Amino acid sequence: MESTEEISYVSQQEAIEIDQMLMGPLGFSLDQLMELAGFSVASAIGEVCSSSEYTRVLVICGPGNNGGDGLVAARHLHHFGYKTSICYPKRTTKPPFAGLITQLQSLSVPFLPVEYLPMQLSSNFEIIVDAIFGFSFHGNPRPPFDSLIRRLVSIRNQQHTHEKAAVIISVDIPSGWHVEEGDVCGEGIEPDMLISLTAPKLCAKMFRGQHHFLAGRFVPRSIIDKFKLKLPSYPGTSMCVRIGNLPQTNLSAQEGIFAASVYLEVEEDPIDQFQKWLGDALAAGVKEPHYMVLSTADKDAKPSSRMISLEGVNQDGFVWHTNYGSRKAREISENPHASLLFYWGPLKCQVRVEGFVEQVSDEESEQYFSSLPRDIQIRPIVSKQSTVIHGREVLHQQYKELEEKYHDRTSIPRPKHWGGYRLIPEFFEFWQGEESQVQLKLRYYAEEIDGRKVWRVHKLVPRLAESTSSL
Numbered sequence: 001m002e003s004t005e006e007i008s009y010v011s012q013q014e015a016i017e018i019d020q021m022l023m024g025p026l027g028f029s030l031d032q033l034m035e036l037a038g039f040s041v042a043s044a045i046g047e048v049c050s051s052s053e054y055t056r057v058l059v060i061c062g063p064g065n066n067g068g069d070g071l072v073a074a075r076h077l078h079h080f081g082y083k084t085s086i087c088y089p090k091r092t093t094k095p096p097f098a099g100l101i102t103q104l105q106s107l108s109v110p111f112l113p114v115e116y117l118p119m120q121l122s123s124n125f126e127i128i129v130d131a132i133f134g135f136s137f138h139g140n141p142r143p144p145f146d147s148l149i150r151r152l153v154s155i156r157n158q159q160h161t162h163e164k165a166a167v168i169i170s171v172d173i174p175s176g177w178h179v180e181e182g183d184v185c186g187e188g189i190e191p192d193m194l195i196s197l198t199a200p201k202l203c204a205k206m207f208r209g210q211h212h213f214l215a216g217r218f219v220p221r222s223i224i225d226k227f228k229l230k231l232p233s234y235p236g237t238s239m240c241v242r243i244g245n246l247p248q249t250n251l252s253a254q255e256g257i258f259a260a261s262v263y264l265e266v267e268e269d270p271i272d273q274f275q276k277w278l279g280d281a282l283a284a285g286v287k288e289p290h291y292m293v294l295s296t297a298d299k300d301a302k303p304s305s306r307m308i309s310l311e312g313v314n315q316d317g318f319v320w321h322t323n324y325g326s327r328k329a330r331e332i333s334e335n336p337h338a339s340l341l342f343y344w345g346p347l348k349c350q351v352r353v354e355g356f357v358e359q360v361s362d363e364e365s366e367q368y369f370s371s372l373p374r375d376i377q378i379r380p381i382v383s384k385q386s387t388v389i390h391g392r393e394v395l396h397q398q399y400k401e402l403e404e405k406y407h408d409r410t411s412i413p414r415p416k417h418w419g420g421y422r423l424i425p426e427f428f429e430f431w432q433g434e435e436s437q438v439q440l441k442l443r444y445y446a447e448e449i450d451g452r453k454v455w456r457v458h459k460l461v462p463r464l465a466e467s468t469s470s471l
């Protein structure tokens with residue numbers, strides 16, 4: 001993340017010259033540049049707005065190259081799992097635009113005529129990508145783009161009234177703004193996110209939204225030298241980089257819009273991530289790191305929580321054993337959704353897991369039961385969870401009787417009321433508090449794509465904690 005002062009902002013003329021150099025002596029073709037720009041735009045959107053929280057995207061494409069970038073971004077967003085629609089009122093039918101239209105149609109991405117769009121765009125879309133005008137635009141927007149821009153402005157007014165408003169993301173220039181002077185009349189679009197391409201244009205200095213990204217990791221050295229550009233370096237293999245400060249004001253009010261930088265070591269699979277952290281907790285000497293809080297809710301959504309021991313975890317889920325006549329068992333039979341919570345104090349780590357619970361097979365419960373020591377096997381026979389007991393002595397007495405009954409038997413039969421449950425995870429949150437009191441979070445959402453369960457990982461740097469009590 002670079003501070004705004006250290007970054008170059010280019011004029012309209014410089015942006016035109018950079019494009020001419022790229023497509024002239026430097027050998028790039030228009031479709032290559034569009035592909036790079038559109039892919040980078042889609043990646044930047046993915047960094048900030050997860051497809052599980054911001055599902056429906058409308059990409060509004062203008063008649064020029066900015067619209068082409070939007071078409072490419074729409075195609076990538078579709079593949080990233082967003083429900084993407086396009087509004088492309090003034091289609092350009094020459095290559096590479098015609099090819100992009102064909103590609104999108106073959107993916108059944110809908111092209112919506114302007115007149116089919118709802119007046120309140122926020123009612124149908126969580127994200128609106130403004131790919132209407134780029135840096136070469138000047139003058140006043142003509143129909144139908146003028147009215148589309150007005151609708152984007154009305155979303156800003158909705159945001160001010162705290163109604164649920166779509167997130168507006170502008171590609172390179174907020175449409176309707178002057179490329180160098182910004183929103184001259186003060187009544188234009190106020191995007192939440194601006195994705196500058198190649199190098200930010202002068203108007204980007206006036207951008208006041210939460211998220212400014214630079215996208216397009218392909219600028220050759222000769223351009224950087226010729227235009228004396230100071231551009232931030234891109235992290236890892238990312239196609240985009242955040243410019244300016246992370247939003248630090250009450251991000252919780254905007255759950256879901258987050259920064260991408262995080263210092264956790266991130267595994268792609270949340271079960272791997274969990275096993276890594278569990279191993280770290282053991283190695284750090286955390287006592288009983290496999291104890292967890294299990295929360296269930298009954299058919300009326302009344303919740304209840306209790307400590308439970310995690311007996312196994314693998315790609316199929318998290319397993320524990322209990323009494324099938326207990327309150328938690330009754331609640332699970334009424335409402336199979338549950339959550340698990342682990343807290344490993346010395347590491348300042350918390351893991352939340354949510355998912356769907358199923359009973360494990362009898363064979364699995366038998367197998368587990370037979371692996372237990374005898375005294376532990378006797379306990380569930382005695383224990384009648386969630387029922388009223390008539391004194392501790394009664395339990396001791398029963399325990400003694402069972403010990404005597406089974407003392408010469410090699411195996412104790414598993415009581416039918418005792419067995420395992422498995423939580424199949426759909427959501428994970430890994431939380432780590434730092435010395436600096438910055439909380440780091442990592443969220444994983446399960447999604448089904450082409451019949452396969454895939455995990456979307458979302459790295460978050462939420463607001464700075466005001467004090468430990470707010471942690």
Ligand SMILES: Cc1cc2nc3c(=O)[nH]c(=O)nc-3n(C[C@H](O)[C@H](O)[C@H](O)COP(=O)(O)O)c2cc1C
Pocket residue numbers: 291304305306307308309310320321322323326327328329385386
């Ligand atoms: C550290 C700890 C671990 C526990 N592990 C289990 C367990 O693995 N299985 C279980 O049924 N109860 C376990 N219990 C007891 C439960 O917390 C709870 O009291 C019992 O299961 C009855 O819960 P219910 O009435 O909500 O069903 C554990 C309690 C503690 C304090």
